[in-house]
Amino acid sequence: MKTTDIKLKTSLLGLFVATTLLSGCGNDDDDVVVAPAPPVVVMQTFTVTVTNLTANQPMSPMILAAHSAEASLWQAGEKASVAIEKMAEGGDTADIAALAVIESSVNGTGMLMPGMSETLTLTLAQADVANISLATMLVNTNDAFTGINSYHIAEMEVDRPQMMKYMAYDAGTEANSEAKGTMPGPADGGEGFHAARDDVDFVHIHPGVITMYDGLADSVLMPSHRFDNPVIAVTITRTE
Structure with a gap:
């Protein structure tokens, strides 16, 4: 046999072995599991613009909160939670933000003065979009508050604002004495939250303040502090 033939056969044998090995290695690729890409979040x-419609009732820094459709912050005719009591008597929203049902929340920058507006913004994952609520105290009162109670936003379209007005509620946790030292607002500069409850102990529509000029001798409020319903105007817009 010629040397050339031996070299050719050896080369062909080497090519066959290499091809076989490469074919065997191809099975390893079949065992690799590729993780699916995570879903896009x-x-x-949503923006919520609130306007104070009263003549002389500043409103405490608001809280805007997102939560499940089944949750609500208060119910007329039912006992106020401690979280609502603290907000309605002293403007403190920390306990509302800490409620287990709250998914996300944002606070206003300061008191909302009469005739003024403020816009709050919430950005939520689509899976968490359900309902929103808002709460604020009328600070020249004993326990008046207002807000949005569980408004459904899940089907809102982009740039289609919803405009509403809301009334004032009485938390029913503190008697409406309007006496000096009992209200935290600038008309009095008195006490805010007090744990003892000395009123009807259920949430109801607020009847308004009486003032010293209406016959409530111990009241420190003036006619400008009176209010009628509604007390706030609200515009809710999905912007993205």
Whole structure:
């Protein structure tokens, strides 16, 4: 046999072995599990603009909160929670933000003065979009508050604002004495939250303040502090 033939056969044998080995290695690739890409999180942004419609009732820094559709912050005719009591008597919203049902929340920058507006923004994952609530105290009162109670936002369209007005509620936790030292607002500068409850102990529509000029001799309020319903105007917009 010629040397050339031996070299050719050896080369062909080497090529066959290499091809076989490469074919065997191909099975390892079949065992590799490729993890699926994580789902894209779709975000939605909502703005809530609140206008104070009263003549002389500043409102405490607001809280805007997102939560499940089944939750609500208060119910007329039912006992106020301690979280609502603290907000309605002293403007403190920390306990509302800490409620287990709250998914996300944002606070206003300061008191909302009469005739003024403030816009709050919430950005939520689409899976968490359900209902929103808002709460604020009328600070020249004993325990008046107002807000949005569980408004459904899940089906809102982009740039289609919803405009509403809301009334004032009485938390029913503190008697409406309007006496000096019992209200935290600038008309008095008195006490805010007090744990003892000395009123009807259920939430109801607020009857308004009486003032010293209406015959309530111990009241420190003036006619400008009176209010009628509604007390706030609200515009809710999905912007994204």
